Amino acid sequence: MDVPVQQSAFQDRAGDHSVVLAAAAHGAVDFITARGGDPERVAAVAGVDLRQLEIPTDPIDLRGYCGLFEEAARQTGEDNFGLWYGQQFEPHMLGLIGFIALASPTLGEAAKNLAHYFPLHQSGTRTRLFTRDGLLHLEYQIVDGRIVNRRQDAELTMGMFVNLFRHCLGRTWSPEEVHLEHAAPQAPEEHEHAFHAPIFFGRGSNRLVFRNDQLDRPMPGADPQLLSLLRATLTRVAQTTQLAFKDRLTGEIRTHLAAGEVKFPDIAAALRMSQSALLRRLEDENIGFAKLVEQVRREQARAYLAQRHIAVSEIALLLGYSEISAFSRAFKRWEGISPNHYRAMALGD
Incomplete structure (x- = not known):
């Protein structure tokens, strides 16, 4: 199955700062607590009101969201906090964008929909699905230049993406490579253990690189009617931004x-x-x-x-x-x- 370049083409339409739907922080409070952190202290430093996380479709400031996980890593002493948070994050936990992927007819369509609709789930973001040298690349980047510290977000997002593929292909599935835009952390061997793949740090973007030979596999929960409804709902609730x-x-x-x-x-x-x-x-x-x-x-x-x-x-x-x-x-x-x-x-x- 050959997949062409697929990139978000949505027009920014409202707001002056990047946001993400609160579903992206599903279970974050419990995860911070389980790692020995104090969610209230972490949120206070990040500038996030924990009440904002209670409604999955409510927007929260993207800089605050990234800061939440950076501060959680600092306060818990778990340098790879985002890595492990993302590894346990199943597609349905992402809310609308996750259910869009799950309701897609095939894994290939799920990956396309994820790339195409993700900037509505999280504005100030670029996602692409494209073919290069016979391999597929699912790329993710924050394009809001005001967000400097975003390592934890990159690692948790790659984990979320991998779990979509594992939902369809089984827990043993692994990509060919994982690219991350930040420098190598203190314990990079944990990343290879988590993704079961070679990890390349200091790259120009965050991406999964994988073969295209299983993209025609049916998604277990494919539902065309639900997919149509979910697309319309995400488009309606999204608050995309017009970055300066x-x-x-x-x-x-x-x-x-x-x-x-x-x-x-x-x-x-x-x-x-x-x-x-x-x-x-x-x-x-x-x-x-x-x-x-x-x-x-x-x-x-x-x-x-x-x-x-x-x-x-x-x-x-x-x-x-x-x-x-x-x-x-x-x-x-x-x-x-x-x-x-x-x-x-x-x-x-």
Whole structure:
């Protein structure tokens, strides 16, 4: 079964910040508690009202949602919190988008529907299903540039996606590869154990890579009438966002930075603009492209340095510097201190 490029084409229509339907946090309170955390304290730091999680179709701020899992990892001391939360998260727990996938006629259609409708379940997000070199790629990215810390979200979402395939093909199913856009964590061997597949960190996006030889397998709960109803319902309750140009631009810079370099033509193409149109837009909004790239590097450097296990030399490479000395000079210009000094202060050493 050959699957063409499949990408969300929904138009943003309301709101000024990215949101996700509360079903995405199903069971989060119990999971935090089971890991020795205090859900109230975690939510307070993340800026999330736990009452928001009670109605599956209610929208919650996406930055707060990501922060909830980042803070849960910090407070519980479970660095791979999002990984294990996602592994136990079954498709029906996702609410409308999960039931859309489950009601699809085949696994292939379920994957297409997941990619196509996911940005209605979670705005400020890009999802794609496409074929490359004979393999299928189910890709997921947050494109809201204001959300810096999102490692836990990436890992839990990949777990949610894998469990859709396992629902149809059995618990032993595994993808060919799993790609994650963040740096390798402290215990990356846990990821290979969870996904039963090779894991590649520091990639340009989060994605599952898998063969297409079983996509015609019928979904156990296929229901055409229910599928039609669920699609209409999700479209009606969704609150997609119109991201400000600078936030979307920042998001694309952050995405390309994860791949090691940021090139103006690539950013223009990602924004579906010509280079000349992007230049005019930057001038109109008084945005300096090079300055914005440096700002994103600075934010990402701070986030990486707050993680003890990532070597400064690796951070330099992740931010697109060919030499650690160049990164160190840039960081000292930004913060007035060396990366090692900043890390010691951030970690309380």
